[in-house]
Amino acid sequence: MLREWKRIFSIPNFYVVLLVIPPIIFLFYGFIYQKQFAKELPMAVWDEDRSSVSRMLTDMMEQNEYIHFTHTAFSNAEIESLMKKGEIFGAVHFPKNMEADVKKDHQSNITLYTNGAYLVPAKMIYKGAAEVIIKGGLAVVLQKAEKQGMPAETANTLVQPIKLNTTTLYNPDFNYQMYLTPGLITVGLQMALIVASVLILNLEFKRSTIDELLKISTSSSQIFIGKMFAHLCIAWILFLLVAFLVFPVYHLGKPGTYFNFFIMYTLMSLACIGIGMMVSAISNNLLLVTDIALFFTSPAFVFSGFTFPRTAMPWYDQFYAEIMPYTHFLDGFIKIYFMKLPISYAMPEIYKLLLFIGVTFSIAILFFQNKVDTYLKNQKV
CATH class of the missing domain: 1.10.357 (Tetracycline Repressor; domain 2)
Known part of the structure; x- marks a missing residue:
């Protein structure tokens, strides 16, 4: 030895x-x-609606820790170009007449772009954006119900009858x-x-x-x-x-x-x-x-x-x-x-x-x- x-x-x-x-x-x-966490991932916004709803959703997404809007895009091709250059990891597209469709009780489709070549950033952007869009959609429905005279508690139960609570153990912050x-x-x-x-x-x-x-x-x-x-x-x-x-x-x-x-x-x-x-x-x-x-x-x-x-x-x-x-x-x-x-x-x-x-x-x-x-x-x- x-x-x-x-x-x-x-x-x-x-x-x-x-x-x-x-x-x-x-x-x-x-x-x-x-840095422990991947935060403020660069994204682009393509807003064809230019309404109070699209601005509200954009602001809400900007507040999310994973998302930071760094570019404004005006077409699908421009989003793809920015991804190819490595300047953004994702983008969100608000279609024309989104707010009008919501007020008429018509469904409106928001498109979220993520770069699957970067798997972890794509999942983080999806997680952050999905939370905001779901909350934003529920907020719009709730607001309409309250305007129609429905009590806030009843409207909230009607809009979200089942609420999901998640608990992450052992690394809750995804450090x-x-x-x-x-x-x-x-x-x-x-x-x-x-x-x-x-x-x-x-x-x-x-x-x-x-x-x-x-x-x-x-x-x-x-x-x-x-x-x-x-x-x-x-x-x-x-x-x-x-x-x-x-x-x-x-x-x-x-x-x-x-x-x-x-x-x-x-x-x-x-x-x-x-x-x-x-x-x-x-x-x-x-x-x-x-x-x-x-x-x-x-x-x-x-x-x-x-x-x-x-x-x-x-x-x-x-x-x-x-x-x-x-x-x-x-x-x-x-x-x-x-x-x-x-x-x-x-x-x-x-x-x-x-x-x-x-x-x-x-x-x-x-x-x-x-x-x-x-x-x-x-x-x-």
């Missing part, structure tokens, strides 16, 4: 991947989402920094640990230090335990960095969750180290194992279900997600960190991570012991 510590701090392949790049990346992840930064940081940790781990054994042969290692022990299990603890200690240093530096800097800490977070993180770290050492024990090709590590870890964020539910993915994508330790860590992390649930709620994910650890280390030890025995036999010959 002490020997591996010295290697980690003296070989650039290790200390750059484990100790230099992660802190920089983690701080940048938080910096990207420091992007609170939502995305922890996920990006933890997936970055998985990548760093696996990429470094696939080099643990191969670099012994690449740098011709295998004889030095075998003088300490020829038992692959002893070698693995020592190297594993050395890299686990580095993983714990990264945990301290994340939990007590990065999270506090960006106000992401959740009191009472750190111990459970530490348990889940430790299990994910061991699973990642196990996968890396298993690949390293099977193949001596340094370039190949590095490519495998990058190919395996790169899509983890997408396949984990963090941004798109796994149940909506094809079965083969769900299978791919299941063979990544980050997927199970994330499921448990959401429970214990975002929801602040007891560790018992994450037991299914803990069992899966323990299975990863047991399988990968067992395979790695068997392959490496065979490699050691073959090497020593050739040396004697």
